[in-house]
Amino acid sequence: xxxxxxxxxxxxxxxxxxxxxxxxxxxxxxxxxxxxxxxxxxxxxxxxxxxxxxxxxxxxxxxxxxxxxxxxxxxxxxxxxxxxxxxxxxxxxxxxxxxxxxxxxxxxxxxxxxxxxxxxxxxxxxxxxxxxxxxxxxxxxxxxxxxxxxxxxxxxxx
Numbered sequence: 001x002x003x004x005x006x007x008x009x010x011x012x013x014x015x016x017x018x019x020x021x022x023x024x025x026x027x028x029x030x031x032x033x034x035x036x037x038x039x040x041x042x043x044x045x046x047x048x049x050x051x052x053x054x055x056x057x058x059x060x061x062x063x064x065x066x067x068x069x070x071x072x073x074x075x076x077x078x079x080x081x082x083x084x085x086x087x088x089x090x091x092x093x094x095x096x097x098x099x100x101x102x103x104x105x106x107x108x109x110x111x112x113x114x115x116x117x118x119x120x121x122x123x124x125x126x127x128x129x130x131x132x133x134x135x136x137x138x139x140x141x142x143x144x145x146x147x148x149x150x151x152x153x154x155x156x157x158x
């Protein structure tokens with residue numbers, strides 16, 4: 001679409017997902033959030049692993065801060081490696097969500113050539129450490145490493 005300089009254009013999420021090559025064998029264009037009932041800060045149309053059901057996504061949304069489930073942001077055209085975004089899980093005593101764990105596994109499986117994924121925590125390190133201290137369990141088997149003091153952390157999941 002050609003727009004005159006200085007004009008605004010509404011971002012069309014479905015168009016963007018098609019530009020990225022969806023739907024494909026591993027990822028789908030989903031309207032599960034079409035009434036913004038899953039997450040009111042996400043678009044109505046989402047890129048999601050084909051293996052995650054709408055019922056599972058509802059549980060994942062209840063487990064994630066502000067309902068911000070892991071969704072596709074970008075996919076490499078050749079390797080199919082992806083970048084997904086989401087909010088941190090809610091914390092608490094023995095807080096765990098099997099649907100969230102399955103969804104993260106589906107994200108990893110949708111990255112066809114990957115044997116691991118990296119989770120980048122963009123919160124300030126002190127916030128992430130505080131949440132980690134409150135939680136007594138981890139939803140995935142992971143190794144965590146600080147990028148630099150006071151900055152985000154990266155977690156490798158296999």
